[in-house]
Amino acid sequence: MPTNLMGREILPGTREYQWVASVVEATERLTGRPSSWNRRLYEQLGESAGSALSDGTMTISRPQVLEPVMRAYDAPGSVDLPTTEGARAGVMIVVHETDHHQHEFGYAFEPDAIQLASPEYTVATEGLAESNRDRVVDPVIQDIGMDNVVPRILEAPMISAYAGYQAGVEGVLHGLHTLSGMSPYEVWETVDQAPFVQRYNAMADVLIDSRLNDLMPEQDRSEIRRQLSQPLKDELGSLTQYTLGIEPPDQLAQRGRETGARAVLRVEQVLKGVEAKYRLSVDAETARLRQFLEVGGAAARGGAAAGGGAAGGAAAAARLVTSFVRQRDEWSR
Numbered sequence: 001m002p003t004n005l006m007g008r009e010i011l012p013g014t015r016e017y018q019w020v021a022s023v024v025e026a027t028e029r030l031t032g033r034p035s036s037w038n039r040r041l042y043e044q045l046g047e048s049a050g051s052a053l054s055d056g057t058m059t060i061s062r063p064q065v066l067e068p069v070m071r072a073y074d075a076p077g078s079v080d081l082p083t084t085e086g087a088r089a090g091v092m093i094v095v096h097e098t099d100h101h102q103h104e105f106g107y108a109f110e111p112d113a114i115q116l117a118s119p120e121y122t123v124a125t126e127g128l129a130e131s132n133r134d135r136v137v138d139p140v141i142q143d144i145g146m147d148n149v150v151p152r153i154l155e156a157p158m159i160s161a162y163a164g165y166q167a168g169v170e171g172v173l174h175g176l177h178t179l180s181g182m183s184p185y186e187v188w189e190t191v192d193q194a195p196f197v198q199r200y201n202a203m204a205d206v207l208i209d210s211r212l213n214d215l216m217p218e219q220d221r222s223e224i225r226r227q228l229s230q231p232l233k234d235e236l237g238s239l240t241q242y243t244l245g246i247e248p249p250d251q252l253a254q255r256g257r258e259t260g261a262r263a264v265l266r267v268e269q270v271l272k273g274v275e276a277k278y279r280l281s282v283d284a285e286t287a288r289l290r291q292f293l294e295v296g297g298a299a300a301r302g303g304a305a306a307g308g309g310a311a312g313g314a315a316a317a318a319r320l321v322t323s324f325v326r327q328r329d330e331w332s333r
Helices: 017-033 062-074 081-101 119-144 163-180 184-192 194-212 220-239 249-332
Strands: 006-010 041-044 049-051 059-060
Touching: 006 059, 006 163, 017 041, 017 059, 017 062, 017 081, 017 119, 041 062, 041 194, 049 062, 049 081, 059 062, 059 081, 119 163, 119 194, 119 220, 163 184, 163 194, 163 220, 163 249, 184 194, 184 249, 194 220, 194 249, 220 249
Parallel strands: 041 059
Antiparallel strands: 006 041, 049 059
């Protein structure tokens, strides 16, 4: 979500407003998810193509979005390729901003939240919005009948300013699927449903809940989240150094894939270390329990032999088990 420079309001009675509203409504309908758009639309000024503001307002650029789309609708006869590409790009931008309005920002002051507009926030938010957009943009075009007006619009290439972010995020989600054993859809859903400022925690939770759930005490979650999410933040956040003005989309995408793979490798190393630590703790606890049970059994046999009978042996074993539990609790703190 780029820095917003808001211009004049685009009123509901205009063609531009009606077209944007049709795209938003189709996106909501096809995804089954309402958006927080407050039905106020403004011109986006400056270099950005659009933005979705936290108060529900949307801004869309006239020169980058609305004018190319209107030219495509007004073109006599067949629509040339540049006009077709401009129209498709316009739909992509509105769907992208709608995706932002379909999710919660969250609160930056909550525990373990990332900061709004930080590099890692930007990449995760914009990259996942691009990925979500690709799932629905063609059905949206068909739903509003735009493919009938611009016949080759579904064939036009999709050029993204966030190609690196998208490739990096998708690479991380695929890696989480591989490491966790969860389905790609389950991983995507877990991360996508999290508020923007909690998405790295959601990525960490995928690994915690699948690999550490039976090993890790719940009170350790915050610290383990931090350890697992840090390499993801570092790697994905580094992609903000590269923009469409510096590198072409295919090069950005390749850089994103490499960065995503590196992030997965790093988080896997951290995960293995954490998992080994907890398994070692469990093994040590199991050994202590075995020792106490063996001693308890001997005490029970000794109590019976000494004339204390079964009651004496049971009491001795109970004292030993109680002692073990007390020591275990102290040791696990």
